[in-house]
Amino acid sequence: MSASTNTEPMLSADGKPLKQSLARALRRQKIRALLLIAPLLAFIFIAFILPIISMLFRSVENDIVATTLPQTVAALQTWDSSTGELPDEPVYAAFASDIQKAAKAKIHTKVGLRLNYEQSGIASLFKKTARKAKKWDMEADGPFKEKLIDIHKGWSNVETWQTLKVHSSNYTSGYFLNAIDMHKTASGPEFQPENKQILLTLFGRTLIMSLAIMGSCLLLGYPVAWLLANLPMRHANLLMILVLLPFWTSLLVRTSAWKVMLQQQGVINDVLVNLGLVADSARLVMINNETGTIVAMTHILLPFMILPMYSVMQTIPPSYLRAAKSLGATNTTAFWRVYFPQSVPGIGAGSILVFILAIGYYITPEIVGGTKGVFISNRIAYHILRSLNWGLAAALGTILLVAVLILYWAYDKMVGIDNVKLGG
Amino acid sequence: MKSTKTILTGAALSLVAGSAFAGSHMASEMTIVSWGGAYSKSQLNAYHDPYSEMTGVTILNDDSSSTAVAKLRAMNEAGNITWDVVDVEAAPAMQLCDEGLAMVIDPDTMLAAAPDGTPASEDFGDMLVSECFIPQIVYSTTFGYRTDLVGDTAPTSVCDVFDTAAYPGKRSLFSVPINTMEWALLCDGVAKADIYDTLETEEGQDRALAKLDTIKDDVIWVSSGSDTPQLLADGEVIMGATYNGRLFSLIEEQKQPVAMIWDGQVMDLDGWIIPAGLSPERQARALDYIMFATDTQRLADQAKWISYGPARASSAPLVGKHADLGIDMGPHMPTAPENLSRAFLMNYDFWADYRDDLDAKFQAWLAK
Numbered sequence: 177m178s179a180s181t182n183t184e185p186m187l188s189a190d191g192k193p194l195k196q197s198l199a200r201a202l203r204r205q206k207i208r209a210l211l212l213i214a215p216l217l218a219f220i221f222i223a224f225i226l227p228i229i230s231m232l233f234r235s236v237e238n239d240i241v242a243t244t245l246p247q248t249v250a251a252l253q254t255w256d257s258s259t260g261e262l263p264d265e266p267v268y269a270a271f272a273s274d275i276q277k278a279a280k281a282k283i284h285t286k287v288g289l290r291l292n293y294e295q296s297g298i299a300s301l302f303k304k305t306a307r308k309a310k311k312w313d314m315e316a317d318g319p320f321k322e323k324l325i326d327i328h329k330g331w332s333n334v335e336t337w338q339t340l341k342v343h344s345s346n347y348t349s350g351y352f353l354n355a356i357d358m359h360k361t362a363s364g365p366e367f368q369p370e371n372k373q374i375l376l377t378l379f380g381r382t383l384i385m386s387l388a389i390m391g392s393c394l395l396l397g398y399p400v401a402w403l404l405a406n407l408p409m410r411h412a413n414l415l416m417i418l419v420l421l422p423f424w425t426s427l428l429v430r431t432s433a434w435k436v437m438l439q440q441q442g443v444i445n446d447v448l449v450n451l452g453l454v455a456d457s458a459r460l461v462m463i464n465n466e467t468g469t470i471v472a473m474t475h476i477l478l479p480f481m482i483l484p485m486y487s488v489m490q491t492i493p494p495s496y497l498r499a500a501k502s503l504g505a506t507n508t509t510a511f512w513r514v515y516f517p518q519s520v521p522g523i524g525a526g527s528i529l530v531f532i533l534a535i536g537y538y539i540t541p542e543i544v545g546g547t548k549g550v551f552i553s554n555r556i557a558y559h560i561l562r563s564l565n566w567g568l569a570a571a572l573g574t575i576l577l578v579a580v581l582i583l584y585w586a587y588d589k590m591v592g593i594d595n596v597k598l599g600g
Numbered sequence: 601m602k603s604t605k606t607i608l609t610g611a612a613l614s615l616v617a618g619s620a621f622a623g624s625h626m627a628s629e630m631t632i633v634s635w636g637g638a639y640s641k642s643q644l645n646a647y648h649d650p651y652s653e654m655t656g657v658t659i660l661n662d663d664s665s666s667t668a669v670a671k672l673r674a675m676n677e678a679g680n681i682t683w684d685v686v687d688v689e690a691a692p693a694m695q696l697c698d699e700g701l702a703m704v705i706d707p708d709t710m711l712a713a714a715p716d717g718t719p720a721s722e723d724f725g726d727m728l729v730s731e732c733f734i735p736q737i738v739y740s741t742t743f744g745y746r747t748d749l750v751g752d753t754a755p756t757s758v759c760d761v762f763d764t765a766a767y768p769g770k771r772s773l774f775s776v777p778i779n780t781m782e783w784a785l786l787c788d789g790v791a792k793a794d795i796y797d798t799l800e801t802e803e804g805q806d807r808a809l810a811k812l813d814t815i816k817d818d819v820i821w822v823s824s825g826s827d828t829p830q831l832l833a834d835g836e837v838i839m840g841a842t843y844n845g846r847l848f849s850l851i852e853e854q855k856q857p858v859a860m861i862w863d864g865q866v867m868d869l870d871g872w873i874i875p876a877g878l879s880p881e882r883q884a885r886a887l888d889y890i891m892f893a894t895d896t897q898r899l900a901d902q903a904k905w906i907s908y909g910p911a912r913a914s915s916a917p918l919v920g921k922h923a924d925l926g927i928d929m930g931p932h933m934p935t936a937p938e939n940l941s942r943a944f945l946m947n948y949d950f951w952a953d954y955r956d957d958l959d960a961k962f963q964a965w966l967a968k
Binding site: 464564 | 666670695698699700770821823835949955958959960964966
């Protein structure tokens with residue numbers, strides 16, 4: 177105790193205060209550790225984090241309108257879009273000059289495609305207008321209001337100009353609004369007409385079905401993991417191979433195999449019909465719907481549930497259960513009060529893994545999901561590969577990423593991420 | 601020092617040798633993107649092999665056509681275009697052209713004239729739907745049915761697909777609005793000429809979906825051209841829509857009890873584009889290949905291996921028999937006169953404008 181009241185600092189062998197040299201030694205160790213993992217960190221940053229950030233950035237980026245049609249955007253500033261009246265000649269003249277420049281540089285169609293996401297018909301409106309506008313003399317050929325309206329009646333539609341004005345800023349919330357079934361209008365964000373609302377439904381379906389898949393993986397996986405952990409080594413190894421075997425088979429092969437099993441003329445239906453359990457005319461529909469997706473994905477994700485649970489259960493000494501029983505607990509009590517609580521970290525790890533994998537799944541729902549069993553990822557893929565609306569795809573992806581992070585955070589608050597164990 | 605010199609000389613020599621080998625400043629290797637499967641095989645037989653034999657060029661195949669537009673856009677943004685010639689349908693070709701990702705083609709200087717001297721622009725005629733697109737074949741999306749599962753009277757009209765009373769059982773359709781909504785309106789009594797005008801209006805769209813509502817529970821919605829043939833072969837559906845070449849292969853090559861309903865077939869084009877921004881050597885090579893592969897004889901040759909019609913008028917009389925089966929291929933072409941008379945022409949401009957809108961509505965309707 178007297179040392180703590182002593183004002184003289186403790187010195188190390190080289191005469192410096194002990195605290196200082198200890199801190200320095202620790203710092204050096206930390207730097208060395210950091211240097212050792214620096215290549216990995218740099219790799220992850222360049223090859224993983226940066227591309228994700230740049231992809232996410234597309235969900236708000238919208239400079240194409242302002243860079244392609246700068247004069248129009250400036251002229252539209254003074255136009256009040258809420259009056260329902262067409263803009264005046266200066267706006268039309270500015271547009272005529274912009275579209276002529278854009279047509280000569282062959283960039284007019286890009287901005288047409290961009291605005292067509294918001295209002296159908298703008299793509300061809302721009303194409304048609306640019307073809308004619310290329311030949312105009314900007315000095316002599318005015319006024320352009322009648323000329324443009326002559327080319328296409330779209331230019332006498334106030335909505336066209338409203339769309340142009342609403343989507344002229346360099347950064348936009350439009351893609352995010354689209355991603356939640358809303359759209360930007362001259363009078364603020366509004367819900368899409370009901371017959372176009374699809375994305376919120378898909379988000380909800382993705383969450384619910386991922387939870388269902390997680391639940392069925394847990395129900396099927398827990399007994400298997402328990403067996404794996406408690407059987408004698410010889411049998412456990414065989415069982416482990418059976419768990420891992422599908423893991424080593426191609427994902428597409430496994431998914432297609434489920435098609436053969438589940439379809440109406442498939443193995444399961446044939447067996448049921450032959451046994452007389454199901455009438456030939458009332459064969460079960462088990463594929464191209466939610467059932468198909470849940471069955472196939474449960475099978476595919478099962479190893480991700482079993483392996484973390486197994487590695488946790490292996491560390492639970494069997495003597496605990498025996499001790500509980502020797503103290504008078506029934507089998508059920510011993511399991512629920514002694515064994516189960518100790519296996520919770522494994523359940524947590526397996527569930528998080530399966531849920532997060534399921535929520536972003538794409539290929540299996542695409543093959544067996546029909547129209548009722550597809551996920552939001554299928555829609556993201558559609559917008560990346562087919563409609564080429566990368567901004568919307570990026571917004572959907574961002575929402576999905578944030579949703580997963582929020583769920584992870586909530587899970588941490590409720591269960592505690594320290595309680596999750598992926599291995600011994 | 602000496603070794604460096606040797607290496608440098610070696611490199612210079614091989615460069616010289618390389619360009620001499622490739623002819624006048626053309627690349628000696630090219631990557632051709634196509635659809636894979638029987639279709640790529642027909643191109644290999646009709647175009648790639650003869651071209652390689654003639655010029656010594658190595659042709660690498662990449663089966664990425666179904667995602668070509670997205671990948672080309674990504675390559676363009678990355679500034680590294682690895683493809684030389686890309687096989688795409690007409691609509692994606694128009695989009696690539698609009699985005700400036702495909703090279704503009706002058707048919708009369710860059711494509712071969714017909715044997716009788718007709719310039720390419722006339723020989724291809726209406727098929728030149730975009731200034732970047734080099735048409736190759738005409739294909740169609742049409743219906744096939746199981747002859748043993750449809751009862752005594754075989755379906756003859758596309759509207760039999762909507763007749764669940766006469767033809768009970770599942771049918772398969774593509775889960776996209778393109779073609780599906782046109783067929784629905786056609787069978788709801790809209791005249792062929794008025795279909796796209798009707799589809800432009802809210803009422804017309806609702807009308808098409810209401811017609812589809814009547815068969816919604818009897819449809820298996822598919823996403824790829826290989827799904828329907830498989831479903832037909834398994835007896836999962838009694839009729840279904842897919843590309844006519846897939847049905848030909850199912851009927852004639854695999855001998856399945858399936859027949860075709862040509863009625864209401866929707867014709868579409870497939871052809872080549874050359875990506876914009878290739879180096880001069882690679883562009884010259886790509887153009888040289890295109891000149892060869894789209895001449896009259898070569899286009900007619902492709903029909904020996906697959907039942908798609910050549911896009912040149914002058915190729916039609918040259919279409920002969922199937923290379924392995926010995927069947928006369930003429931009647932199996934979507935462009936054969938008796939098939940053509942019942943065809944329906946797709947409106948590309950309409951779909952370029954309305955695809956995003958109608959797709960959202962269609963998917964929302966499917967999810968209901």
